[in-house]
Amino acid sequence: MNPQAIKVACSNCNLRELCMPLGLNAQELQRIDELVAVRRKVKRGDTLFTNGEKFTSLYAIRTGFFKTCLATEDGRDQVTGFQMAGEIIGLDGIVNDHHTCDAVALEDAEICVMPFDRIEEISREVTALQHHVHKIMSREIVREHGVMLMLGSMRAEERLAAFLLNLVQRLHARGFSQSELVLRMTREEIGSYLGLQLETVSRTFSKFVEEGIVEVKQRHVRILSAEDLQRLVNNAAECH
């Protein structure tokens, strides 16, 4: 058996439970393995796709870390999300057959290319995949609702607290520490995502450090009191 072929099979992928449906039989697994056309490497700073580019495929992140961002002609720029291993990007492209944002690798990455027509074809046959695709899209919608809530009604501290908790929780689900993390993005990118200026992000980090909630050394963050962070996120009613 060709080792290259093994490497590209979802059925052998340790991230399968993150990006693929569970409980498939052998035959279904075999069909799923046909989903991934190729693997692709994306170097840090390079784009996986850009705004306006023709949409052909969804991408599953195998390793690495991405940001997706909207850049309008008039100079506005907004990070719409940060994505890590096991997450799917490219969903924005389906509606108009063109991508509407840029996906930029924040560290060297490897992704699985899943041609969308193949996804649609196989999900007509494999009900579990069909349902899974729907769930992934719905999950993205719900995630964005959460971001809207954050941007619309939280203050700077609350936003940064919510951001850190969300990141560390997703990392924990991938086997990393519950309390320690390395930020792959700059203060400016965090700020763009949170609707804040980079100085405000920096100041808020400093404030958290003063209060003993986190330790920060450049991009290395250690969470000392997840409870305090959680309290910030939940304390809209009391302090406003």
Place this chain on the structure above:
Amino acid sequence: MNPQAIKVACSNCNLRELCMPLGLNAQELQRIDELVAVRRKVKRGDTLFTNGEKFTSLYAIRTGFFKTCLATEDGRDQVTGFQMAGEIIGLDGIVNDHHTCDAVALEDAEICVMPFDRIEEISREVTALQHHVHKIMSREIVREHGVMLMLGSMRAEERLAAFLLNLVQRLHARGFSQSELVLRMTREEIGSYLGLQLETVSRTFSKFVEEGIVEVKQRHVRILSAEDLQRLVNNAAECH
């Protein structure tokens, strides 16, 4: 033929081109007609579904106007969108089999109930429907990207301008005026959607009136200069 049956058929619905795929043959149309289980009336102020409720169906709005909003236990409250005839709501419920927001009718409404398992079943057979469902979900994701951009990087005037232009454009696509509209929501609901306080919304309306950009009489709005509104939305680079 039973007139009730005619009334419930998508194939006879004047909104079909808004909420259903185009270019179906007779047989496919017939399958599509099986999508809508029943029509339901929702009175102004009532909810179509609420946070935590079991998810069973997507809903197509036939008449009326809805808001969807998140309400957290700690008192935060955020309007995540306003929906009008021909639009689909309930997508948030797919991922966890439970709705994660409330859908409230802002005026008496009539909606088509489309059981989701039936949608999945039929879209396995009718490729156009399958693709359509994917597009609807992708469109919602892209819409929310736009809201994030607004909440993250626009000032009050810019947000309100974007909001008005978006509303009037969607109304125009439904045969209403390009320049006149009746707001179905309160200043507070607009503010919640835009991440502003109701006083700021009111003040910004007043400012637009002073500048001759719009006429406002309570909930009746006439847009005098769509160009000025558009300029506000696009003027991030120049004025910041």
Place this chain on the structure above:
DNA sequence: CGCCGCATTGACGTTCGTCAAGTCTAGTGG
């Protein structure tokens, strides 16, 4: 070693939120 990008910190200004008072409108009941 020196440069460059990223991060931090301070001083100051703007925008928007908060609180409060007052107006308008639609709906209700006498």
Place this chain on the structure above:
DNA sequence: CCACTAGACTTGACGAACGTCAATGCGGCG
């Protein structure tokens, strides 16, 4: 039909939170 009321809206005064500008610090890399 009109007076009354509750909710929605407007407007003003003030303050807090955050943005802006600028100076400086720090760490990695050629």
